Amino acid sequence: MSPGGLSLRALLILGLCHSGRRSLASAPKGQPGRIAVVGAGIGGSATAFYLRQEFGAGVKIDVFEPGAVGGRLATVKIGDHEYETGGSVIHPLNLHMKHFIEKLGIPPRKDVPSKMAIFDGKELTFEESNWFIVNFLRLLWRYGLHFLRMQMWVESVLDKFMRIYQYQQYGYSFSTVERLLHAMGGDGFLTLMNQTLEETMMAEGFSQVFINDIVAPITRVNYGQSVRINGFVGAVSLAGADSGLWAVDGGNRRVCSGLLYHSKSELISARVTSISVKVRPSKTGAAASFYEVNYVGESGSAHSLYDIVVIATPLHQGKSDISFSGFSPTIPTHYPGRYHQTVSTLVHGVLNVSYLGSSEPASEFTVSDVLTTDSKGSAINSLSSIDPVHVPQGYSRPPASHAKVWKVFSPQPLSQEQLRHMFLSWEVASETRWLAYPSYRPPHRKTPPFILHNRLYYLNAVEWAASAMEMSAIAARNVALLAHHRWHGEKKKVDQEDLHTRLRGEL
Template identity: 85%
Template sequence: MPAMNPRSLSLRALLLLGLCHKISRASTPELQSQPRQIAIVGGGIGGTAAAYYLRQEFGAGVKIDVFEPGHIGGRLATVKIGNQEYETGGSVIHPLNLHMKHFVEKLGIPPRQNVPTKVAIFNGKELTFEESDWFIINFLRMLWRYGFSLLRMQMWVESVLDRFMRIYQYQQYGYSFTTVQRLLHAMGGDSFLTLMNQTLEETMIDEGFSQIFLNDMVAPITRVNYGQSVRIHGFVGAVSLAGADSGLWAVDGGNKRVCSGLLYHSKSDLISAKVTSIAVKVRPSKTGTATSFYEVSYDGESGSAHSLYDIVVIATPLHQGMSDITFSGFSPPIPSHYPGRYHQTVSTLIHGTLNMSYLGTTEPASEFTVSDILTTDSEGCAINSLSSIDPVHIPKGYKRPPASQPKVWKVFSQQPLSQEQLQEMFLSWDFVSETRWLAYPSYRLPPRKTPPFILHNRLYYLNAVEWAASAMEMSTIAARNVALLAHHRWHQQKSKMDQEDLHTRIRTEL
């Protein structure tokens, strides 16, 4: 997410992260025996971060199993083209994503070498804007057409970010929240809840932005980040605009390396199997009182099996087309699918030579060095974006080739590209890889009722946070929140949950 002065804010937040690191663990007395076994369903960034934080909260004695039938990383994935790999899923991290920064530092994974980028806007027929190498030229163009709208947008997003950053302090002090709404309210008060209940378009028009600015500059950003228009709700819209900030980075070797590293560092056991059902079971305990467990049934290479767990964290979307888990023995019943749908984005990687006439420009391909072509919400524009992408590991001396040479392009679209569309966009190609992602919710209004973080006594749902916004850092925030919730509820520490006025209270404590 963007900020006017990311270096000072990042330093301040990182200091808080370091100073407060031991607070939650140091202030949590061991009130009862620790759980023996914890299951996590899903091996993406949310599931592996949950394993990391659960290990941090419950210590070395608990056994943690992570169930993942596919590859570790989930929606963080790569495709191999020639001798190099390229991101096909989540590709950028914001400089103020403090959990992700902490992970790469803890795991010793270096950030990817930065390669300068240039942006253009395409309306389906021609380029309406092309970024220059000269900052002053870009500034004057924007000033001439939109006044100070771009600067005002950055200031508005910064005001959202300033409140968003509070969550890092809350979590370092060990505070957690039982619902997405309470988490958002703790960060931004009623204003964040208002953002969830009106469109980005309505929000920005109320802030004084013109419809032309929204159509020309804001919609291309929401389309590349979420495949949707400015009619998404205001909170995810602010997250999307933050994702267009400068200073974005990625992990050397692919962002999925963070997931593998977290799994290893948490000393969790990976079970390559698909969870089919979760049932609540009641068993007598040593003290004579009944104790409930969760029976997790799953299918793996060696057949079907089941195991009992004290705590279960679901870190995969419980929505149509995303999960087939059934729940039995719960009162009230837990649905297999929550209402709402996930939006399809097709990620197509093409190694080929761009057809400049597709962009409606006469500029020579040898001089066209734009890396990211965003699109307006125009009729007849079949793609959401077209980007020249670099490998996940930047070799020494690497320089991005001009458009006159074959290179790897990534196209985001709502539907798979036809042969006719490929022929229209590229003069020639020798490799095409298509990935159909149900990558994030459809953020239409009126908003769906957000699923709870707590499905049952010790059954938690991490992906509820995606209905506020889907992003790597949002998943890690939810992972930490769920780990804290699981710890506090296990030890009956109600004072650490759903507390009001935390911003004022923590400032007083500091």
């Protein structure tokens, strides 16, 4: 990476700290009165935060959430500690997430050293050493320079990806996922959406052996899917194997509750059932349109009118049943495509190291993260020793000969027989079934737009490019900017081309 690239990123981080102040300081007249956000996961809570920045203190923001704040960022308590069951790691270049914890005053979680191994269903084909040079030489001996070339390829994608922070710092927004991706990476990013990661890497000269042995285990642990996912989400997945990954002290969901607090939103514990267009007379006598949000909470059914609505929950089968009425053209209740199931099982028990084909004594087995190849009949996608969301002072991860908490990702719930193969004994086995992310199957279908209607927006369209905490935060910033610009008729800030060339000389 060039020194110029590093200085640009430093400037972007500084710029993010000041983003949004323009709107608070000099908000124009004619602000919306009420805004609704449907969903209080990372996308919905970030949207509320950015909407407050853009529209100022005078707007009432309601956030609807029938479950726990955090959505797919969730924890479960085992014994005296809580553990992540949902989204668990954040990339060091995820500038929005970094800005959030700085704004909220939440520290990153204390890092605990870890070791990785790869399991082919019978034995460990690679086991990380404590020594970097040993790992490097092993990979060099088996795969040549493929591993270094993979890091360079991922970094080239990340360098283009980082442009979005510059565009958003200057207030630019995009009406579709395709336009957003094109602004970042041109036709190259759109091409990545229309071919598999396997096809992309083969075209770049990577061997099939390297893809099967190294790349597939990474996509399986991050997305529960093979290298036949699209190339863009594949690059995001490979970035998730970088060093320097971090998490939030106390659990990543703390970011969501903190953003809602700072947005001064009202959290409404209710499930939204339908949204319709209503026309009402305004103070001037002219007709004005509003969105009627119908919802069901503990007190029964109710409805409220809003000027702007942002849907921050997936409009797909199994994820939502919000119906839409009075819209022309019609808005579907469910968009095409499906969400992929991943089962997260947290087991407090003693690992059976022989299940992994290891002959080491359990007391000497120090691997903490076991990734798996895409072998036929594989029951699990990964097996990881995990630490509490708050790492206490003096904490050290117990050896495999002791009972500790393991997280198992699998495509289907684990049977008692499968658990008996993996663990010598266990006290707790807590299962969470996630429809965690889309099933990524190129060629890429046209994603739903960010704009469903005049002032009705859909945040989760971005997940069909890639599902990640930072992708949701980027979409939240984009939708807040989009809603602000379109409310005030600022067309020059929407869907502008060649922004990279235009802004390159301004930093």
